[in-house]
Amino acid sequence: MHIPDGFIDIPTSVAFAGLAAAGVAISLKGARASLDEKTAPLAGLTATFIFAVQMLNFPVAAGTSGHLLGGALAAILVGPWVAMLALTVVLIMQGLLFADGGLSAIGLNVFNMSVIGVWVGYGAFLLVKKFLPKNKSSITFAAFIAGIISVPAAAAGFVLQYGIGGTATFSVSAVLAAMVSTHILIGIGEGIISALAVGAVMASRSDLVYGYRGEKVTLEMRKSL
Secondary structure, X not given: OOOOOOXXXXXXXXXXXXXHHHHHHHHHHHHHHHOOOOOHHXXXXXXXXXXXXXXXXXXXXXOOEEOOOOHHHHHHHHOHHHHHHHHHHHHHHHHHHHOOOOOOOHHHHHHHHHHHHHHHHHHHHHHHHHOOOOOHHHHHHHHHHHHXXXXXXXXXXXXXXXXXXXXXXXXXXXXXXXXXXXXXXXXXXXXXXXXXXXXXXXXXXXXXXXXXXOHHHHHHHHHHO
């Protein structure tokens, strides 16, 4: 999922870097409204967990491997605004320290994983939760579904970028088929990890889980924005 240097042309990379920067700037205001003394440590722990787990790959199929993206997980635990910031910091650090994703492609990767991955994942979580009983088990199941959906959505973002400014000779349809099919499988692993992580926090401190605290947090954020 981490796009290397040179795979997408510079004009497209710059355009998506601008979109990603705008999204992060907006998220700063939302993050101030959703964080407090109790939840701020969880945001740091979430970023650390995602940073560590993204370094671990698990086999998928035909010699390919995947790793946790963490967008849906972070959004459910600490809210989508804070999740965007956490994922952005993780992606920048990985690009600078481990060359995991090119420096010229940081904006592309942030857009796909911090914007699309977070918001599609959180939107799926809210939609699934709406039709489930209002209990802790529903939160865990909704996190599972959100994790599954968020990964191919982020992969579709890459396909869009490739269609606009890809430098390789593969057709967009071939890239779409390969990316989405592979990332659906990766998404299953994402869903399992997300459900386990959210379930673990729910079991001990459900009051810290943004996706469980519900409408109260959302109303407070709307007032501040």
